Amino acid sequence: MSGNAAAIAEAGAPAPTPGRGIRRIRVPQKLRNLELFLLVIVCAVNAFAVVLVQFGALGAADIGTIITLGAGLSVLVIGMHIALRFVATNADPFILPIAALLNGIGIAMIYRIDIAENLTGWESTAVRQVVWTGLAVAIAIIVILVIRNHRVLQRYTYVAMLVAAILLLLPMLPGIGQEIYGARVWIHIGAFSFQPGEVAKIALAVFFAGYLVSRRDSLSMVGRTVLGMRFPRARDLGPILVLWALSMSIIIFQRDLGTALLYFGLFVVMIYVATGRASWVVLGVGLFLAGAVIAGQVLVYVNDRFTNWLDAFNPDIYNADGGSYQLVQGLFGLANGGLIGTGLGQGRPDITPLAQSDYIIASIGEELGLAGMFAILALYLLFIARGFRISFAGQDDFGRLLGVGLSFTVALQCFIVIGGVTRVIPLTGLTTPFLAAGGSSLVANWIIVALLLRLSDTVRNQPRLVI
Template identity: 45%
Template structure:
């Protein structure tokens, strides 16, 4: 038998150069859109479940939350598609679901407040869920402004000292204001004017993270200089401890003057983690932990409000009707929820003071149970892991430290919040990111999300391809006179 004839040249055409062109890089924006639709579905169904369990008539009034949710995140998706097309497709959907679940729980607590007001013949309060939708809309504006204005996140390093100074001033303003303009529930962390209040510490944490990321990159030799070896570990020299001592002193002042345990823990913990990432030295973690313990022992011995927090943490039932009431009700709610929870709208989370803000985790644990609370914590874990993945993928050191710092500050804040609600650590007064009621936290966290998405876009974008310049036309090409080498005379 004769061998089969080879295929003709036209059967498998080869492009010029002999190689097929590379496929266009995938942006995964359609996957993001699909996940956003799933988050919108979960939020809308949860709202209807709350209405049904509260024996409310399901009207178009409840639909406004779902429509507002769809519009806001649809606009956010279009902004990401336009200004950060290669960003991680999971960051925005995870935030959308967390924010949606927070809106559902705030609406559920609004219904409980309405029923209590009707039972006691009080004036029915205005629903906080409406205000939360407005704050989410303003957060989206901040998010989109960051995407548009921050063309290159590396420009933040140029203004790092200015941003750090602004962050310190923002932390200090509530401390120097009179108590009537800055104090709520014993903590001087607000700026209050008639009809408006803001918590500047929420924005200060982002500015300080940018500052420390820039300083650690620029002064890395200072932090990685030769140190002393002890127990198989390398510790920094005493002369190099200045920056961490300065941060420690600022955090102690925040704890003492503003009575804000949460912010001091958050700032110091984030800076300590960034130091470890920049230097890879366990010695910084040991020294930082020792300074943290020393600072709290010092504050416990000298300041009464710190002793009250610690005593309430250790013995919450000793003063049940006063300082221990909040944490006791939180523990009762978590115990009532059990494994599967009482169901959305079927518990009594309004028995916990500040259930919409500091203790929204207790609301989740009571009505969604351990399973639902674990699912929410997994969502936060996904957000943090994707942020750390961005830090690993981005090419420059500033971007790596900035993305890691922004991701870890969410993780540390969540640990502090959940630890306080479950009595693992003393109560701190921090809010749960993207879920708790309040404008300052939402605006600051959406700004954080915008910066992280811009870093993710730079990390995932394909490397630019340099175009080869076409050869110059023959009539304008330069010419060169070549001479033949002269023959040497033979000897």
């Protein structure tokens, strides 16, 4: 800030008008042109992936399927691009193409597994995935149109908390709650199934951001110093203890270790960013490890997950009901892919249970190899890096925390899923963002895309003082 501007601010005088000490840093339409250029390349890659699947698995191309799967996604993302040209001209140009590319690769791989399982028409998981993608992108466009400034969300901090609590409790209600593969995280109404916990993570990110902004001083400045780290007062431990109890209840009642880890990890990271105190991370990790150890000793479900992870190749565990068969088959698929993979349509990913959802990373690793896996990981890293860059470019604390929370949600979910599939950590059952089959995950992750785009547009439109 210049000396004159500082003096004016201290005197309480009106802020200088644009052109007289303050200017708006506006990026021309080049951002949207760059985004369009990238989207054209992405759409071509997605369509080419479907063609490769057809030639690899069937030996011929089907124009109708290419139009349905390839062109369908292309029309959707171009429609979102057009909306951005009108309501978010300064939004980040890389987030939408990355999300579209991951979504398209996922559709191509799901279609490849449909071919192996002889699924056609509406029975095809790939067709349903395109329909869910249409709904998800439509909701993302609505979010972009309705939320013109991310700061509006701060007004609804406790509303977001209430929404998250309701969404987390819905699967426990008799009549609509549904247990699938041992986890009670679904609601079922007629022919409609949905996993409300996927949307709850966004509501929790909004609540955490608003809560931590208002309580940051007491959480960061007060407490006792032990071994060089300042630990919070007992009264300030309330939020983290509540989240710990919530995570443990999800493990106990919904039998969902991955979601519990995601929610608790999200809060610990956001409180660390808000306060800058490593003691919160130490407390958070310690509480979760203690809870996991207790759950592993008391709950059969958690103990089985750890047993399958530690002794996966034991024949007794491999052949047991709910044993390590899925984990080992996924590892065999990754090993079969080698460095460059078997080629799209030429592997056997369908041998692994849930190859199109929980284990789509193993399916991609088999047919695209280690090189393809690195490319997928690079896309995720770029997406997360752009999210963090947007977050720390902003001037308001709420936007910074919200951006970090949304970006870290994607990062932690990728680590939990890919770590479980590759046997780095116990398998938890979450879905890979944008890639895996599942409408709930798609809707939630495209909402994250919309919020990051809105956040980036708001950040770039902020007035900045001329130095």
